[in-house]
Amino acid sequence: MVVGGRLTLALDAMGGDHAPSAVVRGANLALRRHPDTEFLFFGREGDLRPLIDRMRKLRGVSQIVHTESVVAADEKPSVALRSGRKSSMRLAIDAVRDGQANAVVSGGNTGALMAMAKFALRTLPGVDRPAISSFFPTLRGETVMLDLGANVVCDARNLVQFAVMGNCFCRSVLGIPDPTYALLNVGSEDMKGGETLQEAAAILRNLALPGSFVGFVEGDDIAKGTVDVVVTDGFTGNVALKTAEGTATLYSEFLQRTFRSSLLAGLGYLLARPAMHKLRKRVDPRRYNGAVFLGLNGIAVKSHGGTDALGFAHAIGVAVDLARHGFLDAMRKDLEGVADVLSNPQVQAAAV
Amino acid sequence: MVVGGRLTLALDAMGGDHAPSAVVRGANLALRRHPDTEFLFFGREGDLRPLIDRMRKLRGVSQIVHTESVVAADEKPSVALRSGRKSSMRLAIDAVRDGQANAVVSGGNTGALMAMAKFALRTLPGVDRPAISSFFPTLRGETVMLDLGANVVCDARNLVQFAVMGNCFCRSVLGIPDPTYALLNVGSEDMKGGETLQEAAAILRNLALPGSFVGFVEGDDIAKGTVDVVVTDGFTGNVALKTAEGTATLYSEFLQRTFRSSLLAGLGYLLARPAMHKLRKRVDPRRYNGAVFLGLNGIAVKSHGGTDALGFAHAIGVAVDLARHGFLDAMRKDLEGVADVLSNPQVQAAAV
Incomplete structure (x- = not known):
């Protein structure tokens, strides 16, 4: 719409x-x-x-x-x-x-x-706490990640709500009708991670959101673009966001030093400049500016x-x-659709 | 020695x-x-x-x-x-x-x-749980980070022990006599982060380790090389490590595509090749291979x-x-030196 x-x-x-x-x-x-x-x-x-x-x-x-x-x-x-x-x-x-x-x-x-x-x-x-969300450049295009820092400590219910919101955000703005989404973890095996992640995964497996829940992904899956939506708590998300920014800056600084390191390299840069300019544009953080409070x-x-x-x-x-x-209307509808599941006593218990 | x-x-x-x-x-x-x-x-x-x-x-x-x-x-x-x-x-x-x-x-x-x-x-x-530690390339040289994934959930006492171990590791292997060390957080202000980080910081401020404790650093400080030792729990450390790896791979893939995108860019690459080779060597993950179980x-x-x-x-x-x-001897000595503080009832309480 x-x-x-x-x-x-x-x-x-x-x-x-x-x-x-x-x-x-x-x-x-x-x-x-x-x-x-x-x-x-x-x-x-x-x-x-x-x-x-x-x-x-x-x-x-x-x-x-x-x-x-x-x-x-x-x-x-x-x-x-x-x-x-x-x-x-x-x-x-x-x-x-x-x-x-x-x-x-x-x-x-x-x-x-x-x-x-x-x-x-x-x-x-249907939302206990809002989350901060943004796009990340990836090998495949763009990935939505949340929470990027609003909630330092999250329970399973928070993470599930983030997944619902991120899923809707991805559909509305990236126009992907059936996004893949996952929880950020330290391994993709089902048994990995602490209790909160296990509980959130259990709830998400039973929640009929559009697209598909693929379980857990790891830090390197963000840049790979393994899934369309990466869900995590605000502490981990903030560290991951800033670590990615820091690494990109480091790489770009190393690259600049490389081109300045010899006459030939400098000449090479001149020839490659139009292409390098496109690259710089592609990874330009200004193009990914604008974090949404979901x-x-x-x-x-x-x-x-x-x-x-x-x-x-x-x-x-x-x-x-x-x-x-019409993002807000879509989100209201999505939240209504999962309200039954999220108000279920079992889900409430898992969130404690 | x-x-x-x-x-x-x-x-x-x-x-x-x-x-x-x-x-x-x-x-x-x-x-x-x-x-x-x-x-x-x-x-x-x-x-x-x-x-x-x-x-x-x-x-x-x-x-x-x-x-x-x-x-x-x-x-x-x-x-x-x-x-x-x-x-x-x-x-x-x-x-x-x-x-x-x-x-x-x-x-x-x-x-x-x-x-x-x-x-x-x-x-x-004096060690409750071992940690996984490794070096990261930074703008300033190399930074030691731990834990990279051995302990998904950590208390304040674990983090303090990681700081003691990372500090000793940095002095022994990087040969930095007075390393700077900090806890990874979502902001550098004193009030940021959850209780565990606050408690760990309070203990570290009173622990007379060699070098200096600078409080909190953020994700982008890892690649900046703001401190010599970055201390975090195994969940956050693992996500940060893999996010950094993923971002480096993404950047390097974008760079390759750039050089392949036009004839001029390809020619530029040929001229810059010896310098690019040095860059590749510098960020080569094989050069940072070898994580230590501390x-x-x-x-x-x-x-x-x-x-x-x-x-x-x-x-x-x-x-x-x-x-x-003689790393193990140095570590034993360091741990003995802080044993009094770490067995203090207040520290024990903070760790709960």
């Missing part, structure tokens, strides 16, 4: 290392790809007005909602929740809650964004705090895709 | 995908770099004799201990422990226990090797099952380094 008509995006214009400039220029880039969108910028009007006024097309589809208050990057989520009620982040989320916007995008403090989004938007019926009663996308306009435009693109594909 | 004289290595000649050929040829390669070594090959004499006889120098320093029994790659550790008493793996371990060899190297079933080594060699005083009363090194002769030679090199540097 594709939702037509104009979409309105609420943007936290003050979140991220390069805000508000990266946010405004990101919106301008996103507008080219998604012409049917309008933007509500939340932040300091004095900073925003001159930036937006420079871009004619953007100006025509933008409104500024002025606020002085900004959530600091290192602010504790609980403090932000209490004292940030007038912050650009919170007002942008409230715009989604109040039906003024179809989705919110912020590059600010992740913990604060999650706490505020949970409080203001609430979780969908399980909320509204669409909230987190942009990487350190990204630039191009990265922010990609995060906006993720929000647009979710809104266009 | 460096131990002189001849060393004897016990080799499980039947362990690994390319055994026994990779084991024999690996020993032959290792002999060139470590001429003062002798080998005890455990396995089928009929297979081993012709392979060894082909290599004049190796033949002069090798003995074969014949056995028909081999631990299967997919055998359950408990089954291997019970029914593999005459297996090449077990007899090689027993040679270390009985003082006939200074170290054992095997490319066989990891779980079985750990179970047998724990049973036959026992753990060192905390045992004897030196046991696990070679990757899929490696070749060069990889196996590296695993032998790790065992030789440990034996030469």
Whole structure:
């Protein structure tokens, strides 16, 4: 299902290392790809007005909602929740809650964004805890992974709900009608891993989700693209995400040193440059920017705090895709479909 | 301290995908770099004799201990422990226990090797559970990480012991007198992570190990080489190790596709080939082969099952380094030094 008509995006214009400039220029880039969108910028009007006024097309589809208050990057989520009620982040989320916007995008403090989004938007019926999800480049294309850090400790029931949400996300946004999904573990044999994983696997084997549950996968299966959806707790997911990022950076640094190591190698680089440019584009983290908070009663996308306009435009693109594909309705339906199983006393017991 | 004289290595000649050929040829390669070594090959004499006889120098320093029994790659550790008493793996371990060899190297079933080594060699005083440790290539050189998969669930006390062992391993083998060490977490702020990590950090802050404890590091700090020793539980460590391997493979595959994508890129590759060859050597997993089982009363090194002769030679090199540097004595001393702290009732309580 594709939702037509104009979409309105609420943007936290003050979140991220390069805000508000990266946010405004990101919106301008996103507008080219998604012409049917309008933007509500939340932040300091004095900073925003001159930036937006420079871009004619953007100006025509933008409104500024002025606020002085900004959530600091290192602010504790609980403090932000209490004292940030007038912050650009919170007002942008409230715009989604109040039906003024179809989705919110912020590059600010992740913990604060999650706490505020949970409080203001609430979780969908059947979801105990929202999860952070994103795409990973793989040998086969792209893989959805969750949770990437919202929930450090998870029980079997949390993991099962993540699987339901990741499955729906993959179908809606990647358009894969029958995704394969699995739990991340230290071995693919059925007996591997702790009790929580065993219990989650037992529940998932009996849950009739679209696609197929293939049991357990290991860390190297993420980049191989062995399955479409990798489900894990927020601690493991966060470590895996950052380990992958660190390894990619290391490899790319080694490669640069290699090309600089001799005259011939440098010449070789010049010849291969157009192709290398394509490679760099393919593994460019900005292209995978935009982590989705799944399980909320509204669409909230987190942009990487350190990204630039191009990265922010990609995060906006993720929000647009979710809104266009009627993702929330699909998710509500999926959650209803498994509500019986998840409210089963046995499943409840397994979750303890 | 460096131990002189001849060393004897016990080799499980039947362990690994390319055994026994990779084991024999690996020993032959290792002999060139470590001429003062002798080998005890455990396995089928009929297979081993012709392979060894082909290599004049190796033949002069090798003995074969014949056995028909081999631990299967997919055998359950408990089954291997019970029914593999005459297996090449077990007899090689027993040679270390009985003082006939200074170290054992095997490319066989990891779980079985750990179970047998724990049973036959026992753990060192002060160690509740041994851990698997290995080196990672980083931007700064090499980093030691543990546990890589021996203990799926760990308490604070386990993590503290891993830190003590990793610290000693790093000093002995990398020769860094005052290593930096940290716990792997989802953020570097003091309040991050679950209770177990908080408790382990509290104990480590009060433990006077050589070098300095820097608190928490994140997944990307592994490849950055932020610290010399990264301490984590076996589940997280195993996922991180395999995620890093998977990402490196993905990157390398993308790079190959890039060079094959156009005539110019292919020509560029030809020019850069000598430099690329150095890069490939630098990130070659065979150069990092040889995971050490730390905390045992004897030196046991696990070679990757899929490696070749060069990889196996590296695993032998790790065992030789440990034996030469008097690693076990250093470890005993370190463990004695922290015994008081670790037997403190408060630490015991924190470990629950």
